[in-house]
Amino acid sequence: MKLKSSQTLGEFIIDKQADFKYSSGELSRLLGAIRLASKVVNQQVNKAGLVDIIGAIGNQNIQGEEQQKLDVFANDMFIGALKNREVVCGIASEENEDFISIKSKDDAHNSKYVVLIDPLDGSSNIDVNVNVGTIFSIYRRISEDGPVTLEDFLQPGNKQVAAGYIVYGSSTMLVYTTGNGVNGFTLDPALGVFYLSHPNIKIPEDGKIYSVNEGNYLKFPQGIKNYIKYCQEEKENRPYTSRYIGSLVSDFHRNLLKGGIYIYPSYSQAPKGKLRLLYECNPMAFLAEQAGGSASDGFTRILDLNPVELHERTPFVCGSKKMVEKVEKFMKDAQEQ
Numbered sequence: 401m402k403l404k405s406s407q408t409l410g411e412f413i414i415d416k417q418a419d420f421k422y423s424s425g426e427l428s429r430l431l432g433a434i435r436l437a438s439k440v441v442n443q444q445v446n447k448a449g450l451v452d453i454i455g456a457i458g459n460q461n462i463q464g465e466e467q468q469k470l471d472v473f474a475n476d477m478f479i480g481a482l483k484n485r486e487v488v489c490g491i492a493s494e495e496n497e498d499f500i501s502i503k504s505k506d507d508a509h510n511s512k513y514v515v516l517i518d519p520l521d522g523s524s525n526i527d528v529n530v531n532v533g534t535i536f537s538i539y540r541r542i543s544e545d546g547p548v549t550l551e552d553f554l555q556p557g558n559k560q561v562a563a564g565y566i567v568y569g570s571s572t573m574l575v576y577t578t579g580n581g582v583n584g585f586t587l588d589p590a591l592g593v594f595y596l597s598h599p600n601i602k603i604p605e606d607g608k609i610y611s612v613n614e615g616n617y618l619k620f621p622q623g624i625k626n627y628i629k630y631c632q633e634e635k636e637n638r639p640y641t642s643r644y645i646g647s648l649v650s651d652f653h654r655n656l657l658k659g660g661i662y663i664y665p666s667y668s669q670a671p672k673g674k675l676r677l678l679y680e681c682n683p684m685a686f687l688a689e690q691a692g693g694s695a696s697d698g699f700t701r702i703l704d705l706n707p708v709e710l711h712e713r714t715p716f717v718c719g720s721k722k723m724v725e726k727v728e729k730f731m732k733d734a735q736e737q
């Protein structure tokens with residue numbers, strides 16, 4: 401069987417380095433560290449039932465969620481790979497309350513990048529063999545030098561240098577952007593090499609798939625309820641198809657390739673919704689926009705939101721441009737009523 405493309409992720413990263421005039425290769429090495437850690441995590445995910453990596457570890461993370469063993473394993477792998485390669489001066493993770501400041505071997509803090517990461521996305525699906533993922537977001541630090549500060553992490557999403565995710569599914573894919581379009585790479589498990597399989601991904605402008613946890617329907621804002629009813633109407637090219645995997649990475653990935661919308665709204669018990677702005681919504685919003693789609697909190701562009709806390713949450717509406725616009729219209733109309 402002939403490979404679709406023989407360009408590897410490593411080669412692609414180096415080729416794309418030329419896009420950045422003053423590139424020092426640091427971002428390429430950073431992406432290389434993420435590539436390496438994703439392969440190690442992929443191996444554990446693939447044999448999750450065989451090794452002692454299933455189930456809770458017995459702690460709660462800063463979100464008050466039961467930490468899964470694979471959450472902690474993935475967290476250690478990504479932080480370890482980034483730290484050992486001295487390609488970042490700071491890391492913030494869903495699994496760590498505070499950000500980590502990283503010194504290089506000569507005790508300096510001279511790396512210019514900070515990384516925010518959701519090491520294992522879709523934790524509720526780990527034990528039941530459903531796709532899970534990893535999400536990452538990269539910024540250039542804004543403080544001059546010395547140890548990183550909180551402000552280096554609390555930058556609006558429109559300042560991201562790069563973002564991406566890995567989906568550990570029937571095949572394992574790494575999808576990322578550096579602000580010049582979105583490209584997808586599939587892992588050849590036999591060789592342990594990512595190959596370019598989805599060049600220059602464009603999300604369809606409109607779609608017929610909606611992803612939302614309808615179990616919370618009664619608690620949703622009126623605008624979202626009205627939109628869900630709109631999706632279910634027998635009219636024009638509706639009803640749409642409801643698909644909800646329960647792993648943001650997987651629901652987003654399907655919609656990216658086929659067209660569709662993912663919604664995690666606010667609801668009565670969670671006025672800011674569930675998803676975290678810095679390491680879930682900002683990176684997905686950057687990818688969506690780079691692929692021709694869009695993302696908002698129902699009113700404001702996600703990438704223009706100004707974060708004030710490391711683990712803050714936001715309502716999230718993301719996917720095909722026309723579908724996001726429709727939701728925003730329903731939200732606005734409901735607010736004016």
Ligand SMILES: O=P(O)(O)OC[C@H]1O[C@](O)(COP(=O)(O)O)[C@@H](O)[C@@H]1O
Pocket residue numbers: 465494518520521522523524613646647648649674
């Ligand atoms: O079970 P719910 O409330 O629908 O939430 C599912 C959502 O929560 C998440 O699992 C949150 O991410 P984590 O697993 O990284 O905490 C998303 O991946 C997913 O879309």
Ligand SMILES: [Mg+2]
Pocket residue numbers: 518520521522648680
């Ligand atoms: Mg997550």
Ligand SMILES: [Mg+2]
Pocket residue numbers: 471494518519520521522523
């Ligand atoms: Mg997670």
